[in-house]
Amino acid sequence: MAEATVGAHLVRLVLDAALSCGLSRPELALVHGLPGDLPGDDLLRLPTDTLARLWERLLEADTRPGTGARLAQAAPLGALGVWDYVIVNSRTVAEAFRNGVEHRKVISDPGTRAEVIEDGRTLTLRWQGAIHQTAAAAANHEFVLSRHLWYVRTATGRTVTPVRVEFANPAPRRHHDLVALFGTDRVDFGARDNEISFRAEDAERPLPGADLRLGGILRRNAELMAAAARPAPGWLDQVRSAIADAMAEGELSQHVVGRRLMVSPRTLQRRLEEEGTGWREEVDAVRRELAELLLRDERHTMRSVAARLAYADARALRKAMRRWNAVA
Structure with missing residues (x-):
């Protein structure tokens, strides 16, 4: 898999959001590494820097706090390709997080660091992406943590509330929107890592609509996709x-x-x-x-x-x- 690349599905999602905010295709065509035509393809990879630049353009157009979290909540199931389905076709919330982390390379930069931590009291997803630009990285981490909350609520059919949410980036001027989106006032900034945590009883909740046989097939496919992924034309x-x-x-x-x-x-x-x-x-x-x-x-x-x-x-x-x- 090419280093410093991300899956095309995530790039397309941010691109479409930028277009919906009023940015034009000619304006966005100036983003380095962005093809003129971007197909939805689980095998296609684009430069991580291209995703960062798109986040920056989106943030210029949508100045409200919580842009990344809102996008994660609004994107339908399947917007991130096979990765979405690998996660929701798991036995429990904890297993869903573990499967997502194990197969993260189909959507994220190979340099992304992620882990699932269980201590008997809480289940924590820790995520450190490979985007280093401050604003773009903050939006990207908002997206990832909020998407995992969306997975939990969508797959369990319950309005599960996280115990806490932590971001490594500095606090924005206002973060009321993030508090509302995550459903908890325990949203903190300036932490060592980007994390979202749930109670142990929520971690063991079953996913009633999961097809476990399909989940196994999808995980094997995800492994093959990660091996066969190709960079988009420069x-x-x-x-x-x-x-x-x-x-x-x-x-x-x-x-x-x-x-x-x-x-x-x-x-x-x-x-x-x-x-x-x-x-x-x-x-x-x-x-x-x-x-x-x-x-x-x-x-x-x-x-x-x-x-x-x-x-x-x-x-x-x-x-x-x-x-x-x-x-x-």
Whole structure:
């Protein structure tokens, strides 16, 4: 599994929340590492930093305290893919937490530290994510702890109240919303860890709707998914794909490629500069790759390949090939 990545489901959830708060797709397209099209896929991974930047954008749009907790409570079952179903198809609340921690890598960064602590009096979930930006990390931890409370209440059908909730981040100016969302006034800040605790009797509550046979299948699937997970295409990969598509349609230009990526030509140029490259370099890279591929097939002539790659004529393609070979 790629380091410093998270599951696409969580990224999509925060992205959709940002869109619902009035941010536009072109604005959010500027978030580094975010694909133009984000499918719901348990195997797809995106940079953890992309999730952090999305949290930051969401917090700019939704300035009320408790943004992460509200999102966790509003997201339907299945919003986090297989991880949701692994947790709710467990025998008891305690087992649900243990299963979630064991299989957390299908949704969280591999560097996430999490554990379930049982001392006979309380059941505690301790969670330390891999996002380090203060505001984004706080929202992310709000989300995780609140989501586990949602699991408990949804799966048991009871309004279970936590014994206490602790956050490592400093206290916000107001946290009445968090008190209301968690249902307890024992919400503390500046703690050593991020934790949510329940009474032992709540920990042993059965989950009446759980399908234990299905739960076993899902846990095995989660293990396979963690092993087979793949990173989403990087931004330059997306640019080159858009260039190739524009070439194939005979309308290669920065305006057309920018439209495919939902950014302006100026933004496209700036992003390429930030990546240490430029428009001409990326067009040239795509042309070289496609030329090598197409010319392996004897049915393609130099003239037809030149036209396919938006060259003026075959002579221009030959000149480019001499340059590529000289560099190689």
